[in-house]
Amino acid sequence: MNTRAITDFASQFGVQITLNLDLMVEKTGRFYLVNPSLKPVVRESFFSAGVYLGKAKEGKFFPSFYLLGMLAKKEANRIFLDKKSAWLFICGRDIFRESIVRIQGPGKKDTNTLVFNEFGECLGFGRIVEKLRESVMSNEIVVRNVLDIGDFLRRER
Amino acid sequence: MSGKEFFLDRYERLGWKYQDVTLKQSIRVNNSNTNGKKLIQRLSDSGTHLQRIPFLESGYWVLNSKVSPGATAEYLLGMYSIQEAAAQIPASVFSHIKGRKVLDAAAAPGGKTVHLADLMENTGEIVALDVDKWRLNALCNHLERCRVSNTVVYLLDAQQASSLNLKFDRVLVDAPCSGNFAADRDWFKNRTLKDIERNAGLQRRILTEAVGCLNEEGEIVYSTCSLEPEEDELNIDWAIKNLNLQIEEIYCTGEKGVTNIFGKQLDPSIKNCKRLWPGETQGFFICKLKKRRLKS
Numbered sequence: 001m002n003t004r005a006i007t008d009f010a011s012q013f014g015v016q017i018t019l020n021l022d023l024m025v026e027k028t029g030r031f032y033l034v035n036p037s038l039k040p041v042v043r044e045s046f047f048s049a050g051v052y053l054g055k056a057k058e059g060k061f062f063p064s065f066y067l068l069g070m071l072a073k074k075e076a077n078r079i080f081l082d083k084k085s086a087w088l089f090i091c092g093r094d095i096f097r098e099s100i101v102r103i104q105g106p107g108k109k110d111t112n113t114l115v116f117n118e119f120g121e122c123l124g125f126g127r128i129v130e131k132l133r134e135s136v137m138s139n140e141i142v143v144r145n146v147l148d149i150g151d152f153l154r155r156e157r
Numbered sequence: 158m159s160g161k162e163f164f165l166d167r168y169e170r171l172g173w174k175y176q177d178v179t180l181k182q183s184i185r186v187n188n189s190n191t192n193g194k195k196l197i198q199r200l201s202d203s204g205t206h207l208q209r210i211p212f213l214e215s216g217y218w219v220l221n222s223k224v225s226p227g228a229t230a231e232y233l234l235g236m237y238s239i240q241e242a243a244a245q246i247p248a249s250v251f252s253h254i255k256g257r258k259v260l261d262a263a264a265a266p267g268g269k270t271v272h273l274a275d276l277m278e279n280t281g282e283i284v285a286l287d288v289d290k291w292r293l294n295a296l297c298n299h300l301e302r303c304r305v306s307n308t309v310v311y312l313l314d315a316q317q318a319s320s321l322n323l324k325f326d327r328v329l330v331d332a333p334c335s336g337n338f339a340a341d342r343d344w345f346k347n348r349t350l351k352d353i354e355r356n357a358g359l360q361r362r363i364l365t366e367a368v369g370c371l372n373e374e375g376e377i378v379y380s381t382c383s384l385e386p387e388e389d390e391l392n393i394d395w396a397i398k399n400l401n402l403q404i405e406e407i408y409c410t411g412e413k414g415v416t417n418i419f420g421k422q423l424d425p426s427i428k429n430c431k432r433l434w435p436g437e438t439q440g441f442f443i444c445k446l447k448k449r450r451l452k453s
Contacts, residue, residue, distance in 0.1 A: 046309055
């Protein structure tokens with residue numbers, strides 16, 4: 001099984017992850033991680049199994065929130081938002097410099113960052129479009145929203 | 158044989174007088190993902206006020222809310238599920254469920270699957286089946302949102318569960334059913350006795366398959382949100398006479414199962430089933446079954 005799409009994705013956050021291939025299952029480009037006791041009940045015809053990590057499609061990788069949670073447990077790039085901006089992020093909005101209350105990691109342009117709320121909960125991730133640590137106009141967008149938990153509502157419409 | 162009068166007359170003969178019901182929205186705290194007390198405070202701070210449901214472990218009625226309970230950050234982070242109060246009972250009726258192998262025979266859209274996983278603290282294994290691919294997508298979203306990690310999902314009819322060649326310690330048969338008027342305003346217009354008998358037949362076939370997948374010491378919890386005895390007491394009476402099952406006593410809210418249905422006397426152990434007439438909850442029926450032990 002080629003899990004490069006997943007490890008490449010993780011590297012965009014400045015972290016490396018190792019996946020136990022014995023516990024990975026894949027179906028139509030969708031990757032799942034199962035625990036050892038679950039594996040014996042996974043038949044070839046499964047629809048989903050264990051935790052969904054994401055899907056690779058046409059050269060792109062679309063992560064799950066569980067995978068973001070795995071990255072959050074590591075030293076992945078992250079920013080913390082104030083309350084109002086966290087809500088706007090969940091609604092699909094991009095992030096202004098003035099919304100960020102804390103930055104962890106280099107915050108380099110053209111890398112990814114996890115996005116957290118004031119409680120330290122991962123709400124999704126975005127693409128850094130301006131260097132986070134440089135002073136820029138407070139009303140300038142510095143992180144583009146790529147995926148947020150509001151997606152759970154949007155995908156069922 | 159249909160219409161509001163026809164069904165209300167049946168309910169009266171079963172011992173319940175019709176009353177109109179407005180269901181309160183309810184949520185269930187996912188204890189695997191949050192601390193209940195902190196969550197209640199956090200929701201209260203953002204304008205969602207809750208009241209503990211006295212007959213449930215982790216259930217709360219939504220008294221009022223500034224935002225839809227299905228659109229808060231806490232909901233999207235899997236800290237709670239929106240689940241009707243009676244629907245929070247079946248998963249909690251199993252004994253010693255942690256670390257077990259569990260079949261959720263008709264799982265979508267997944268409210269009870271997530272509840273099972275929460276009670277199991279994501280230990281053991283859940284196999285969740287449904288025949289509807291669209292509803293399975295909703296189930297998978299539900300599992301992802303609530304960070305469930307111990308479940309394998311199959312697009313499979315519960316009547317074919319044995320094709321997986323697995324034996325289970327616990328089987329939840331939350332059977333496809335006719336529903337009830339409290340959860341469906343047009344219920345009386347849309348249902349006939351024929352529909353109900355057809356569903357009862359399907360439920361018997363699912364129960365039969367569930368027994369075939371059950372370990373010797375295993376438990377089946379059978380539930381419906383139907384008030385019709387064909388889908389409830391009469392099916393269970395049939396099951397204990399034909400599938401070598403016995404009813405186990407359960408301790409949850411609700412009235413005793415009805416042992417005389419329109420003049421037909423059922424097995425006296427049917428009283429150990431629970432029937433919830435609409436009021437605080439929607440209509441519901443629950444019972445726990447085990448394989449009958451052979452007398453030596």
